[in-house]
Amino acid sequence: MRTLSEIDMTSKRACKAMGFPWGIAEEVGKNMRILEMFGLPGIRNLNQYFKNYKNQHFQIISLIAKSNISPKIPYCPIILGTNFLDQILILEELNEIKFNNVAYPLILLPFVSRASEIIGKRIHLKMDKNNFLLCFNNFIYSNNSIYNIIDNCKNVDIKFIENQDSFTENEWNELYQLSENTFLEETDSLKQTAAGAGLSDND
Amino acid sequence: MSPSKANAYIDSTLGYFAPRMVNALGLPGNTVGIQNNIIDVNVYMYPNPAINNITITTDKNILSKVGYLYRTTAVYGSGKFGLADRFRIKNRKEIYGPFRLEMMLVYLIRQFTFDQVNHIAKCNNPRKSVELDKDICRNLGIGNSTGLGMAPFIINHPTLLNNWILARETALKKIREIKEVKISDSKNFFKCLKKSIKNITSWHTDSEFQQKKIKELLNNLNKFILFLEKEFNFDQDYPFNAIYLWSENNLCDESIEYIVSMMMEPYDDIITPLINQMSSEEEKYFNIPTSKTVNDLKNILENKYTNILKIDFSKKKNNQNFWFISKNKLEPRVANRYIEDGSNLEEPLAIARDIKKLYERLSNQKNILLIGKFLIENNDLRHIVRRAFLIEKFPYSEIQDNTIGSNLMPIDMLRLKLSFFGALKFDPKSDKWLRICMFQGAPLPTELKNIDDQWIYNSLN
Numbered sequence: 016m017r018t019l020s021e022i023d024m025t026s027k028r029a030c031k032a033m034g035f036p037w038g039i040a041e042e043v044g045k046n047m048r049i050l051e052m053f054g055l056p057g058i059r060n061l062n063q064y065f066k067n068y069k070n071q072h073f074q075i076i077s078l079i080a081k082s083n084i085s086p087k088i089p090y091c092p093i094i095l096g097t098n099f100l101d102q103i104l105i106l107e108e109l110n111e112i113k114f115n116n117v118a119y120p121l122i123l124l125p126f127v128s129r130a131s132e133i134i135g136k137r138i139h140l141k142m143d144k145n146n147f148l149l150c151f152n153n154f155i156y157s158n159n160s161i162y163n164i165i166d167n168c169k170n171v172d173i174k175f176i177e178n179q180d181s182f183t184e185n186e187w188n189e190l191y192q193l194s195e196n197t198f199l200e201e202t203d204s205l206k207q208t209a210a211g212a213g214l215s216d217n218d
Numbered sequence: 219m220s221p222s223k224a225n226a227y228i229d230s231t232l233g234y235f236a237p238r239m240v241n242a243l244g245l246p247g248n249t250v251g252i253q254n255n256i257i258d259v260n261v262y263m264y265p266n267p268a269i270n271n272i273t274i275t276t277d278k279n280i281l282s283k284v285g286y287l288y289r290t291t292a293v294y295g296s297g298k299f300g301l302a303d304r305f306r307i308k309n310r311k312e313i314y315g316p317f318r319l320e321m322m323l324v325y326l327i328r329q330f331t332f333d334q335v336n337h338i339a340k341c342n343n344p345r346k347s348v349e350l351d352k353d354i355c356r357n358l359g360i361g362n363s364t365g366l367g368m369a370p371f372i373i374n375h376p377t378l379l380n381n382w383i384l385a386r387e388t389a390l391k392k393i394r395e396i397k398e399v400k401i402s403d404s405k406n407f408f409k410c411l412k413k414s415i416k417n418i419t420s421w422h423t424d425s426e427f428q429q430k431k432i433k434e435l436l437n438n439l440n441k442f443i444l445f446l447e448k449e450f451n452f453d454q455d456y457p458f459n460a461i462y463l464w465s466e467n468n469l470c471d472e473s474i475e476y477i478v479s480m481m482m483e484p485y486d487d488i489i490t491p492l493i494n495q496m497s498s499e500e501e502k503y504f505n506i507p508t509s510k511t512v513n514d515l516k517n518i519l520e521n522k523y524t525n526i527l528k529i530d531f532s533k534k535k536n537n538q539n540f541w542f543i544s545k546n547k548l549e550p551r552v553a554n555r556y557i558e559d560g561s562n563l564e565e566p567l568a569i570a571r572d573i574k575k576l577y578e579r580l581s582n583q584k585n586i587l588l589i590g591k592f593l594i595e596n597n598d599l600r601h602i603v604r605r606a607f608l609i610e611k612f613p614y615s616e617i618q619d620n621t622i623g624s625n626l627m628p629i630d631m632l633r634l635k636l637s638f639f640g641a642l643k644f645d646p647k648s649d650k651w652l653r654i655c656m657f658q659g660a661p662l663p664t665e666l667k668n669i670d671d672q673w674i675y676n677s678l679n
Contacts (some may be wrong), residue, residue: 104509133505
C-alpha cells in the first residue's frame with residue numbers, strides 16, 4: 016500500500032511535469048492525499064485527467080462568479096479549484112455558486128473541502144447525481160460510493176451552509192435540565208467559603 | 219519494481235562492476251576504485267596459506283578509529299519504502315521527538331552488525347568461534363554515508379527546521395540566564411569540552427577547505443580552554459553569558475556553535491522538555507492566507523529577507539547552480555546551469571532567487587490588492603508566496619543565504635541536520651557528501667537500564 020506521503024509527492028511531481036507551476040502542484044499533492052485518505056479515487060481520476068490533458072483543451076477560469084458556464088470546453092478542475100480556494104472569502108458571500116461543464120470534478124472536491132475549513136462552514140457540493148457534505152475538511156459525507164473515474168460533470172453546485180443549531184430551543188432546554196443534575200446546590204456555608212471571597216464575591 | 223528503480227539498481231551495479239572488469243581484463247581505460255590502498259594499520263591474517271578459514275585480527279585502536287563495522291546509506295524517514303506515514307504513529311509519546319523512531323532503527327542496525335559477525339563466525343566454526351567482546355562492540359557505532367538528500371530536506375520542511383533551531387536558541391537563552399552556576403555543572407561542562415576535543419582530531423578529510431576549517435576550530439578551542447583555565451572565573455554572575463560573549467568576540471562561528479553544544483551538556487533539565495517541541499504539524503500551515511494584501515507580503519519580505527533582497531541575481535555567480543533530482547539515482551543533485559543541460563527541470567529550492575523575484579513582482583502591484591487576486595496572474599510564484607507567509611510565524615524557518623550561488627557549500631546544510639542527530643566523526647569526502655558515525659560508545663541493548671548520559675565522550679578515538 017502506498018503511503019500518503021508517497022501519494023502527495025508523486026502527484027505533486029506529476030502535476031509539475033504536466034506544466035503546472037510548483038505552487039499549484041503542491042496544492043494537487045495535498046489534495047490527492049485528502050481524497051485517498053477519505054477513500055475516494057483521487058489517483059485514478061488525476062491519472063486519467065493527465066492522460067487527456069495534452070490532447071484536449073480545458074477552460075481556464077480566473078475570477079469566479081455566481082454562475083460560471085463553459086458550454087463547449089470543460090473547466091480545468093485544478094485551476095478552477097485553486098482560484099476557488101484563493102477567492103473563497105469573497106465567494107462565501109454569494110451563498111451559492113454554479114459551474115457548468117467541469118472536467119474530472121472529483122479533483123475539484125478537496126479544494127472545496129479545504130475551503131470549508133478556511134471559512135468554518137459546511138459546504139454542500141453537488142456533482143450531477145452525487146451529493147457531498149464537506150465538513151471543515153474533517154469529514155466528507157456522500158450519497159454514493161465512488162470508485163470510478165468521473166470524466167465530466169454537467170452541473171456542479173456549491174452551497175455554503177450557515178452555521179445554525181440543528182435542534183429546537185425546547186430540545187436544548189430539556190437536555191440542559193438533565194445536565195443540571197451534575198451541579199451542587201450551594202449551602203450558606205459553601206457560599207461563604209467555597210469561592211474564597213465570602214458573600215461579597217460577585218465576579 | 220518500477221523501471222526507474224530498476225535503472226537505479228542497474229546503474230549502481232554497472233558503476234561498480236564495469237571499471238573492475240576493464241581492469242581485470244587489462245583493457246585500456248578507467249580503473250576507478252580498484253587501486254590497492256596501502257593502509258598503515260596493524261591487520262593480521264593467518265594462517266597463510268589457508269585451506270578453509272582465515273583469522274583476521276587488528277588491535278582495538280584501529281577498530282575504534284574506524285568506528286564501525288557497517289555503513290548504511292540513506293536513513294529514510296516515515297512514509298517511504300514501506301515505512302508508515304508519520305501521522306499513524308505520531309501520538310506515541312516515546313517518539314514525540316522528530317526522527318526518534320528512525321534513530322532507534324539505526325541503533326538496532328548497529329546491533330545487527332555485531333549479531334551478524336557473531337553469526338558468521340559461529341557458522342564457520344561452531345566449536346572454536348567466540349563472540350565479539352562486549353567492550354569492542356560498545357566502542358563501535360554504525361557508519362553512514364550522507365549525500366545531498368539532506369539539503370533539500372531542510373529547505374522543504376521549514377517549520378520543522380524552525381522548531382529545531384528554536385529549541386537550540388531557547389536552550390541557549392536559558393543557560394545564559396543562569397545567574398549562579400553550580401560547581402558540579404561548571405566542572406561537567408569543562409570535562410565534556412576537554413574530552414570532546416578528541417572528536418575533532420578524528421575528522422579526516424582530503425578537502426583543503428574543510429581541513430582549514432577543522433584546524434581553525436581546533437586552534438580556537440585550545441585558545442578557549444586556555445582562557446577558561448587562566449582567565450575565567452565561574453564565580454561571577456551569569457558566567458555562561460560571559461563565555462558566550464567572549465566567544466563571539468574571539469572565536470570563529472564554528473567554534474561558537476561547538477561551545478554552545480557543550481554548554482548544554484550539564485543541563486538535561488533544560489534540554490529534555492524542549493525535545494517534544496521539536497516536531498511540527500506541517501499540514502496546519504499549508505494554506506496561503508489569501509485575504510492578506512500585497513502590502514502585508516511586502517512587509518514580510520522586507521523584514522524577514524533583508525539580506526536576500528540585496529542579492530543581485532542578474533550576476534552569473536549568484537545564479538550559477540540548479541538543484542535537480544537524478545533519474546538514475548532518484549536523489550537530489552546540484553549542477554552548474556551554465557555548463558550542464560537540464561536546468562529546465564530545476565527543483566524549487568532557489569528560495570532566495572524566487573523571493574527576490576516575488577518582491578520585484580509585488581513592487582508593481584497596488585498595496586491594497588488581495589493576495590488571492592495577485593495569485594491569479596502570478597501562480598508561478600505560488601510556492602514562494604506560501605513560504606513567505608510561513609516565515610512570519612516561524613522566524614528560523616529559512617536559510618538566510620543563496621542556495622544556488624557559486625560559493626554554495628552544500629555540506630554545511632548536511633552538517634546542520636546531522637548535528638541534530640548526534641553524528642560523530644565527520645569525514646567530508648567533498649563539498650557534497652560525507653561519512654559519519656553514530657552511537658559509537660553507546661550502551662548495548664542489554665545495558666540500557668544503567669547508562670552514563672555522557673557516554674558519547676567516553677569512547678571517541
